[in-house]
Amino acid sequence: MTAALIGLDWGSTQLRAYRYGERGAVEAVRTLPCGVRQLPAGGFAQAFAQALEGWPAAPVIACGMVGSRNGWRETPYLDTPADLDRLAAALTPLAAPDGRAVHLVPGLRDPARPDVMRGEETQVAGALALEPPMARRARLLLPGTHSKWVEVRDGAVVGFATMMTGELYALLRQHSILGAALPAPVPDGDAFRRGVRAARDSGAAGMLSRLFSARALLLDGALAPSSVADYLSGLLLGEELRAALAAGWAAPGEPVLVVGDEALCERYLRAAEAFGIGLRRAPGDAAAHGLWRIAAAAALVPGHATAA
Amino acid sequence: MTAALIGLDWGSTQLRAYRYGERGAVEAVRTLPCGVRQLPAGGFAQAFAQALEGWPAAPVIACGMVGSRNGWRETPYLDTPADLDRLAAALTPLAAPDGRAVHLVPGLRDPARPDVMRGEETQVAGALALEPPMARRARLLLPGTHSKWVEVRDGAVVGFATMMTGELYALLRQHSILGAALPAPVPDGDAFRRGVRAARDSGAAGMLSRLFSARALLLDGALAPSSVADYLSGLLLGEELRAALAAGWAAPGEPVLVVGDEALCERYLRAAEAFGIGLRRAPGDAAAHGLWRIAAAAALVPGHATAA
Incomplete structure (x- = not known):
């Protein structure tokens, strides 16, 4: 060997x-x-x-x-x-x-923000x-605990931004009034899409103005306790995509290469449909x-x- | 008696x-x-x-x-x-x-969102x-764990929205990479104002795109570990005010009556200066x-x- x-x-x-x-x-x-x-x-x-x-x-x-x-x-x-x-x-x-x-x-380190990876x-x-065709000019997303949105020109990373989507999701699920004391989550694609749309439709106000909807919908009987996790996941991924569009890290119709865990990338691909962002999973x-x-x-x- | x-x-x-x-x-x-x-x-x-x-x-x-x-x-x-x-x-x-x-x-319950208080x-x-002069038409803010923005017309609450600012702050301070393992916070008005401005200047992208700056500034040596708490506080209050403006719960120049704990209200009054929102503390x-x-x-x- x-x-x-x-x-x-x-x-x-x-x-x-x-x-x-x-x-x-x-x-x-x-x-x-x-x-x-x-x-x-x-x-x-x-x-x-x-x-x-x-x-x-x-x-x-x-x-x-x-x-x-x-x-x-x-x-x-x-x-x-x-x-x-x-x-x-x-x-x-x-x-x-x-x-x-x-x-x-x-x-x-991106000194313009600053930000680090x-x-x-x-x-x-x-x-x-x-x-290789992407190296000249590309946008990438590396989703996760601390998602990174990256811009590449002529083979060089020219800028990037971190969104703490995964960490926020975990905090809200484990420690907040929204996620604590709930039964084990059951996958619910409708609840996920509903969360994505809630973030998208929040416009410039953003997620902070919609987070509590996870609680209000539950109290209303309009969201099952076991579906809160997927609703929150949709809300947070949706907020990340909304913010990425607003900050110029993504643009409708422009491809974004997504690099990461397959299941997580699939979630982002589903969420991106609601925004017209062309996410594509990187191979290998x-x-x-x-x-x-x-x-x-x-x-x-x-x-x-x-x-x- | x-x-x-x-x-x-x-x-x-x-x-x-x-x-x-x-x-x-x-x-x-x-x-x-x-x-x-x-x-x-x-x-x-x-x-x-x-x-x-x-x-x-x-x-x-x-x-x-x-x-x-x-x-x-x-x-x-x-x-x-x-x-x-x-x-x-x-x-x-x-x-x-x-x-x-x-x-x-x-x-x-505000059925339009839905939201509850x-x-x-x-x-x-x-x-x-x-x-009494406020009863005809007023905007109110009740800051806290779950801040409420309230619109009143002809003495009736006609709509409201919850922003989970206080709870998010506590989660980030206690459980996140931003706040865990830091020394005891020391009051730092400059760090607070810096956080407020970071939220304001995030534009429509909002806080999610700036949260990680608390970490990056710390690693950069540009934010003292004991000042992270006030920076985060400014970032979150700033985000709430930014979102309130974007969603129409506040408007520049229009008075908003703030009801709540004195020290917390003072923080909001300071943050509001950066947005041109006329917060005024309710008496009694x-x-x-x-x-x-x-x-x-x-x-x-x-x-x-x-x-x-």
Whole structure:
């Protein structure tokens, strides 16, 4: 067994390790519940050893919250605009206890807002590599706890914005009067669409003026307790799309490439129909491809220095 | 000692009891930590007895969450438009274990949204009684966990909307990445104004597109950890005002009467300066006055049947 590269997508909630063959094909994947938030103090070296156990020696590249203030080693953000070559030139080497060098991908900072990302820059690099026509000019959405809306020109991330949609949803479901003390949710596509439309029809006033409708509809008997979760989900995804249109991160008819978990992307695709936004799901594993491309651009992978 | 009326403002977090003299003057006030959310099952009768202990027999009127689904007795909502006479005609009597009748003020429901309130209808009645010129046509704001924006025409509440500003603030401070693991907040008026402006300048995109700035500014070193609370407070109050303008609950130059806790009202007054909204604090104890006025309109108070 040989390996050309080992890549780590090391986020808040999990660590995913990729073993690559010579031409960048992913030959093995491991997912460990060793996200930066779960690890005890000093737990990085042990999780690292566990992730790579039994794999051959190879250059290692890592992206995500592992490079944050609460990570293994804090790496500075790289200001936008940032393309693949700038990412590759800004890798921060970290010596693991076993002597290996781990090359940390920097996060990005958009100084215009300001806003920051860690890990998504690698997914963007991967998604653009998988769809070369997009690299010239593209809009991307990476939905999640902290959704990122990204604008790309000439292969470089020129700006981005974070929307805390997923975190707000979790807070409202777990701790608010809207979501607490409800029975287990039952999937309800109608309630989801109803939430999406409520956000859309709020106009410039936005979600804050409609959130309480989840409670009022429940008290009215117009929304089943088990459907509140999907209504809230629709309301929040709808608000994100409404805000993205208002802020210019999306425009009717212009395609937006969505990168992320399949089920979540499907939800966004359904919600986007109500707004006339042309979301399209990116193919493949964007993080895996991004790690490879950045490593290649940094000449960590022999013979691929110019592959970028 | 005699009493013309006993009034209870019985909300989620506390129970306030008023003892009134002949002409509606409040002669004693008791505040008990017996909100509807704190009480054990069956705790209403005991809290009621405690609130009235030693007070003479008198008609009793009560408003607030005591009439909700989780209250002492659920009373139906009264649909808007609703004026003092309709509120008074819709009182629901409840027999307390000691034989007294407690007259529960109904909450209001705005069928156009739908939206609901319980307790604020009484504060609105009181605020309008304290400022008779406002009763013909007024806009009111009752800020709090669930802020209410209210429109009054010819003495009747014709519509209202809830904004969950206070609850969202608490969730973000206690449970989100923005507020968790921060040192104790230190009052910072500049951070508050900065948050207000960030919400205002978000335009139609709104708060969701700016929430994460609390994190990015912190990481940037541009916001002190102890100032995040005031920045978030400004962001959320600013968003509420921005949304109120966008939805037509407020308009530049038109006065809005603010009813509520003094410190909170002061915050809203400061935030409103950035929007050109003319907030003005209502004088007096609106709940106490409202309970008296509704009781008088219901002829619970002898000789005051026409005082409304």
